[in-house]
Ligand code: MAN
């Protein structure tokens with residue numbers, strides 16, 4: 001049998017436990033002790049932001065998630081605005097995709113300004129608009145870039161360059177390629193063709209950097 005003082009100590013030490021959960025023989029519930037409620041209310045700011053406990057506790061809003069894992073906002077007006085944006089964005093993407101102006105591959109959006117430029121100017125114009133030169137990192141992305149190449153019927157520079165080691169190619173950030181789609185017998189320029197173009201069949205060829213090629217960016 002627990003003693004009264006042990007129970008009081010336990011109760012005081014376990015203030016985070018809802019009051020009604022603390023019942024000891026002969027001990028009234030904490031909230032029933034005259035004056036204790038007031039004392040605890042005084043201590044509220046230093047106890048826990050989750051105050052009040054037990055019977056006085058307000059119900060928590062349900063923890064649910066909405067479309068694409070976004071938490072549902074208790075502010076329905078805000079979530080309506082968000083949903084409206086999502087739908088308009090999706091329609092806009094649909095129109096641009098239909099017109100062959102953009103292509104989507106996973107999270108990437110591929111687009112062209114329709115202009116031909118040398119490698120560094122093409123890269124610069126992509127970066128100016130917050131993107132970079134289209135860089136196919138898998139079959140799906142290569143297919144998406146090819147869609148734009150086909151739309152303009154024009155070879156395009158890719159975001160790939162020859163590394164310090166002749167004949168080896170890398171991404172613009174210096175990382176080694178983890179996907180390639182070289183045309184037969186390519187790359188063959190060893191030190192003389194430091195850029196890469198995409199043919200109208202989606203295959204890659206290492207090529208000089210000072211030619212005019214379609215600018216395709218990814219965002
Ligand atoms: C041919 C091939 C390519 C090369 C170009 C250069 O098409 O040899 O590999 O890049 O010529 O003009």
Ligand code: CA
Nearest residue numbers: 188189205206
């Ligand atoms: Ca070549």
